[in-house]
Amino acid sequence: MDFQIVLDNAPLLVQAGITTVWIFVVTAILGTIFGSVIAVLRQFGPKPIARFCQVYSWFLRCVPALLVLFYAFYGLPEMGIFLSPDSAAIVGLTVSTSAYMSETFRCGLLALRRDQLDAARSLGLPFSHILRRIVLPQAAVVVLPPWTSNLILLLKGTSLASVVAVAEMTGVTYRMISTTYRPYPFLITSAIFYLALVTGITIAFRHLERRTAGSWR
Amino acid sequence: MTFNQGINLLLEGATLTVTLTVVVLVASTLLGTCIAVARTSGGLANRVAFTYTWLFRGLPDLLVLFAVFFALPELGLTLSPFLSAVTAFVLINAAYIGEIVRAGLIAVPNDQREAAVSLGLSRSHIFARIVVPQAAASVMPAYISQATEVVKGSSVASVIGVAELIGRSRSVMSVLNEPFQVFTVAAVLYIAINTLLLWGESYSQRRFERWK
Numbered sequence: 001m002d003f004q005i006v007l008d009n010a011p012l013l014v015q016a017g018i019t020t021v022w023i024f025v026v027t028a029i030l031g032t033i034f035g036s037v038i039a040v041l042r043q044f045g046p047k048p049i050a051r052f053c054q055v056y057s058w059f060l061r062c063v064p065a066l067l068v069l070f071y072a073f074y075g076l077p078e079m080g081i082f083l084s085p086d087s088a089a090i091v092g093l094t095v096s097t098s099a100y101m102s103e104t105f106r107c108g109l110l111a112l113r114r115d116q117l118d119a120a121r122s123l124g125l126p127f128s129h130i131l132r133r134i135v136l137p138q139a140a141v142v143v144l145p146p147w148t149s150n151l152i153l154l155l156k157g158t159s160l161a162s163v164v165a166v167a168e169m170t171g172v173t174y175r176m177i178s179t180t181y182r183p184y185p186f187l188i189t190s191a192i193f194y195l196a197l198v199t200g201i202t203i204a205f206r207h208l209e210r211r212t213a214g215s216w217r
Numbered sequence: 218m219t220f221n222q223g224i225n226l227l228l229e230g231a232t233l234t235v236t237l238t239v240v241v242l243v244a245s246t247l248l249g250t251c252i253a254v255a256r257t258s259g260g261l262a263n264r265v266a267f268t269y270t271w272l273f274r275g276l277p278d279l280l281v282l283f284a285v286f287f288a289l290p291e292l293g294l295t296l297s298p299f300l301s302a303v304t305a306f307v308l309i310n311a312a313y314i315g316e317i318v319r320a321g322l323i324a325v326p327n328d329q330r331e332a333a334v335s336l337g338l339s340r341s342h343i344f345a346r347i348v349v350p351q352a353a354a355s356v357m358p359a360y361i362s363q364a365t366e367v368v369k370g371s372s373v374a375s376v377i378g379v380a381e382l383i384g385r386s387r388s389v390m391s392v393l394n395e396p397f398q399v400f401t402v403a404a405v406l407y408i409a410i411n412t413l414l415l416w417g418e419s420y421s422q423r424r425f426e427r428w429k
Binding site (some may be wrong): 059061062064065066067070071074075078154156157158159160162163170173174184185187188190191194195198199 | 271272273274275276278279280283284288291328365367369370371372373375376383386387390395397400403404407408411418
């Protein structure tokens with residue numbers, strides 16, 4: 001097997017790798033923010049909003065991420081919102097992952113003992129303070145492992161962006177295979193790319209888990 | 218094409234999604250159980266199974282699908298898009314189901330096995346009648362949740378031209394030019410399939426109660 005052909009196309013593949021990481025990082029940050037907002041609203045928000053968040057999370061976890069992506073890519077232009085493929089992919093993936101993230105964070109909130117909140121309230125702490133100093137540190141310990149596996153699923157999910165013509169790793173691999181007719185070198189390169197990222201994330205967060213478990217319990 | 222014809226095409230797509238899911242679940246449960254047994258045994262089998270799990274849980278579904286669809290023909294094995302999708306999804310889900318089954322096997326207390334050995338039951342008998350029923354009861358929620366992942370994951374098959382629900386909704390959408398309506402029908406069908414699965418879970422929970 002000759003990997004020269006991969007080296008010849010290196011600039012394109014590097015660009016694709018950067019696109020994948022870029023989409024992953026943006027959707028991970030946005031998904032985490034929206035996910036935690038939805039989880040908090042569902043737990044502490046007024047009834048109609050809590051109910052809406054529940055339906056939101058249920059609906060998005062029932063349908064494939066690809067369908068959400070299609071809504072963003074084909075549906076939004078109908079409403080007069082025109083996005084580039086990259087932005088559509090980011091919107092679709094963020095909406096989809098925020099539902100999974102919210103469930104993860106809700107578990108963290110549920111794991112929190114009720115008397116902790118009561119104690120904080122009886123001390124007269126403001127809500128934002130309770131959230132930041134009482135809820136978050138304790139929830140983080142519970143949430144970190146499932147959050148990590150959500151991140152890994154999200155990283156793999158970025159490959160779906162290729163379906164709406166984003167030039168990320170899987171999409172470029174497909175394009176290279178269909179122009180060079182040499183599947184193996186490109187498939188193996190791409191596989192190594194994803195495995196390295198997934199393994200890196202796993203190791204990094206296992207380290208973080210050990211640290212948080214030690215300091216906050 | 219009228220909207221009703223479109224709905225009929227989407228229903229056909231949903232049927233194919235269900236077929237794909239059932240075939241993939243049956244095959245990957247068998248393969249996954251083998252992997253779980255290999256993981257709980259020691260030595261080389263454990264290491265091979267571990268590497269397999271690491272590999273297929275680390276790769277995007279789409280990439281595995283491309284590997285099966287484009288690389289296997291180079292080895293002289295040409296599969297139809299449907300069979301390529303089945304092969305790829307079985308390879309991936311066997312890794313996930315293997316981990317679920319392994320958790321179930323570990324959850325069965327060792328005293329149960331020891332008691333069965335002391336009664337003189339054969340190894341295959343112990344596995345089939347003592348370990349599997351108890352493991353199955355404890356892994357059912359995780360297994361059903363993985364089954365819904367299979368339903369949703371099967372949508373990726375549309376990329377290599379399998380006319381399952383997403384593939385169908387994309388082509389119907391391009392003819393009718395009504396993305397919101399078509400995708401919403403598809404979403405409702407996905408929700409229906411997944412709701413059926415969740416009912417199956419509560420049913421199985423009730424049945425497994427007697428084994429607890």
